[in-house]
Amino acid sequence: MAKTVADGFFADSRIKEAKKLIQDALKEHQSQITGVKSGNPELKESYDQLLKKMAEYRGGALFYNYLGTGIGNGPLVELADGSVKYDFITGIGVHYMGHSHPGVIDAQINGAISNTVMNGHLQQNTDSAKLVELMSTQACKHGAEVKNVFLTTSGAMANENAFKMIYQKRYPAARFFAFEKCFSGRTLGMAWVTDKAAYRQGLPKTIDVDFIPFYDALDHQGSIDKAVYAMKKAITRFAGQHAGFIMELIQGENGSWVGNTEYFEALIKVCQENNISVFVDEVQTFARTHHLFAFQHFKLDKHVDVVSIGKNSQVCATLFKDDHKPKPGLMSQTFTGSSSQIAASNYVINEIVNGGYLGENGKIEKFHQHFKGNLEKIAKKHPEKLSGPFGIGAMVAMTVFNGDEAKSKNFTIKLFENGVLSFMAGSSPTRVRFLMPIMAVEMKHIDEVCAIIEKTLIELA
Ligand SMILES: Cc1ncc(COP(=O)(O)O)c(C=O)c1O
Numbered sequence: 001m002a003k004t005v006a007d008g009f010f011a012d013s014r015i016k017e018a019k020k021l022i023q024d025a026l027k028e029h030q031s032q033i034t035g036v037k038s039g040n041p042e043l044k045e046s047y048d049q050l051l052k053k054m055a056e057y058r059g060g061a062l063f064y065n066y067l068g069t070g071i072g073n074g075p076l077v078e079l080a081d082g083s084v085k086y087d088f089i090t091g092i093g094v095h096y097m098g099h100s101h102p103g104v105i106d107a108q109i110n111g112a113i114s115n116t117v118m119n120g121h122l123q124q125n126t127d128s129a130k131l132v133e134l135m136s137t138q139a140c141k142h143g144a145e146v147k148n149v150f151l152t153t154s155g156a157m158a159n160e161n162a163f164k165m166i167y168q169k170r171y172p173a174a175r176f177f178a179f180e181k182c183f184s185g186r187t188l189g190m191a192w193v194t195d196k197a198a199y200r201q202g203l204p205k206t207i208d209v210d211f212i213p214f215y216d217a218l219d220h221q222g223s224i225d226k227a228v229y230a231m232k233k234a235i236t237r238f239a240g241q242h243a244g245f246i247m248e249l250i251q252g253e254n255g256s257w258v259g260n261t262e263y264f265e266a267l268i269k270v271c272q273e274n275n276i277s278v279f280v281d282e283v284q285t286f287a288r289t290h291h292l293f294a295f296q297h298f299k300l301d302k303h304v305d306v307v308s309i310g311k312n313s314q315v316c317a318t319l320f321k322d323d324h325k326p327k328p329g330l331m332s333q334t335f336t337g338s339s340s341q342i343a344a345s346n347y348v349i350n351e352i353v354n355g356g357y358l359g360e361n362g363k364i365e366k367f368h369q370h371f372k373g374n375l376e377k378i379a380k381k382h383p384e385k386l387s388g389p390f391g392i393g394a395m396v397a398m399t400v401f402n403g404d405e406a407k408s409k410n411f412t413i414k415l416f417e418n419g420v421l422s423f424m425a426g427s428s429p430t431r432v433r434f435l436m437p438i439m440a441v442e443m444k445h446i447d448e449v450c451a452i453i454e455k456t457l458i459e460l461a
Contacts, residue, residue, distance in 0.1 A: 010110065019109055023102055026071075030100050033073035033084055036419030036452070040082030047081035064416050072099020074440035077421075086449050088434040089421045093252070093284055093311040096394075097348055098440025107347035111340030119342055121332045127342045131315060134349055138292050139319050144301040146319040151336035155283030155310030156185025159246070161318040162306045163189060163207070165326040166277040170243035175208045177231060177245035177276070181426065182214075183253030184246060184281060193246060210234040210242070214251060215263040224266045231270045244277035244306075249294040252284035255431030256391030261298045268303045277324065278303050283310035287352050287438075288394040290359055312352075314345035348439070357438060364393045367436060370443050371396050374450035378457070385457045388431070396434045400457065403429020407460075415456045420449050 002008035009015070039047065047067070055061040067080045077087045077099045090096065097104050111127070119128055132149040139146050152158050167174065176193065178184065184193040191200040192207040212230050216223035235242060245267065251257040271278050278300075285294035286309040295304050305324055310316035315337040337345070357363045368391075375389040375398055388398035401407035408430040412422050415432075425433045436446075 006114075010113075015113070019106060022109065023106070026100060026102065026105065030071060030073040033071070033076050033078055035076070035084065035448070036086060037082070037084040039079070043081045047079075050080060064413070064421070066416075066421070068099075074098040074101075074442075075437045075445050084419070085416070086420045086445065086452070088436055088449055089423045090435050090437050092423060093288075093435035094314075095437055096287065096312045096439055097351075098437035101440060103347055103351065104344050107343040108340040111338065111343035114339045114343075116339060118334075118338050119336050120334050121336060124336060125339065125342075127339070127346060128336060131342055131346050131349075132317075134346060135309070135313070135317055135319065138349070138353060139307060142296055142301045144293075144295065144304055144307075145321045146304055146307050148320050148322065148325060150318045150320070150331060151342075152316045152318065152333055153335050153337060154185070155281075155308065155316050156187045156190050157333070158283065158308035158310055158316040158318045159185050159193075159281060160187055160189055161331055162246075162279050162281075162308050162320070163244070164330055165318070165320055165324050166244040166279060166306060168326055168330055169324050170275065170277060173241050173243040173275075175210060175234075175238055175241045175243065177212055177234070177242060177271075178209050179214045179246075179248060179251065180211045181254040181257075182211075182246070182248050182251060182281075184248075185283070208241075210238070212245075212267070214254075214257060215259045217258070217260070220260065220262075224263050227263065228266050228270060231267060235270070235274055242274065242276045244279050245271050246279045246281050248281045248285070249298055249300075250285050250288070250392060250395060251426075252395060252433075253425055255426030255429075256395040256397035256433055257426075258390075258392050259298065261300070264298055264300055265303075268300070272303075277305040279306040279308070280304050281308050283308055283316070285395070286310065287312040287349075287357070288364070288435075289392055290362060290365055292349075292353060292358060312348070314348055315341055351439065355439075364438055367438060367441055367443075367446065368393050368396065371434070371436070371446050371450070374446060375453070378450065378454050382454070382457055385461065386453075390431065391433070394436050394438050396436070397425060397431040398433075399429050399431050401460075403431065405430045408432055411456065411460060414460055415453065418452050418456050418459075420452045420456075 069078045069080050071078050075086050075098050076084050078084050135149045136147045178193050181195050184190040189206050212227050249259045268278050280295045289297035291297045305321050307319045372389050379386045390397045400411045408424050422432050422434050425431050
């Protein structure tokens, strides 16, 4: 006998049967999506109209002529003009499981047939309790103490919440350290932390930030010395005024620039000597290295005070140590996420942890090596057109046409037309990057994507 009504409902054989029917139908229909396909000429006019309307109502054109139909097959996605493309940017790193993944759909159905569309901080279901436990235990697996988890709706909000708890703990210190060329989100606060002038043009100043040069692998010791010097100089200039340091350990939006343990440790030492909280922004790096968290990859477990996650996690969150617990009243939010999102998050994180993705011989590393190897071959054949690749794990980037911004943009658009979604990142040089749908990709997909990359480079020469 079921202990709750819900136990009975979710285990009802009719629900099981309905889900099976949905999965059967999905399998049958998605099996028609087998490879890159151009648009159907009969749909062109209506598709163009739809894009035009979208641009009008949105207040600006989309970067790509991309409107999906709602179905895909692994890394392949169908667009409303009938075309099929490889999604190697995954909504800027969100659709880790590709398109129409049966496990994710199954989890989402559980969410969809539960009582409410959204969960919030006042009322949430048991799935949220499971999710915070999962995030917490995984984060603290190797000695980190960020056991508290506050769910939220976006990466920027996860960062805002991190800033709030750090400010409150370090009051009245109000300055922050961040890395040059970092990206932290689009809120009024994060616009001043993100090191890109265009993203805050016309906005009132919200946060005083001192930017520290990021790690340079070509000048290991020199870049450590420069960064430590810059930090100490700012601390002398603004004595006692720094509350925290937001660290992106692998700079994603800047083009997959990878940091270094010794470099981070040198900066963290300065933080610890000056009561400055160490906050790692993992919105983009979560589940991209051999470890679930990049701070685990760089072995910074003992040093992190606050960590934010997003994108791959499906539900965003701020994780923090006991000594950073905010006082009552500082933080809340109507929504934490939709019921389907929370169910999907539980599924995706469990799958990453238990499905053979992590570790030195895990799928993430294998796919990275394969993709990297293919790109290296192209770079060897066309050194004037492609250099790199760069990045780590599921974050792969390359430079085309010497990192020229206009040519890189042109390349990504042409690549899209040829059937592969990528995106630009960083400036001087601009890179082209890929955030693979690791849970859906196979070696043959990477080979095909690389063949399209090479074809596109040749066409643009
Ligand atoms: C490192 C980092 N932090 C924060 C954000 C902001 O996340 P969201 O766009 O979900 O607000 C991003 C988004 O790209 C990011 O890459």
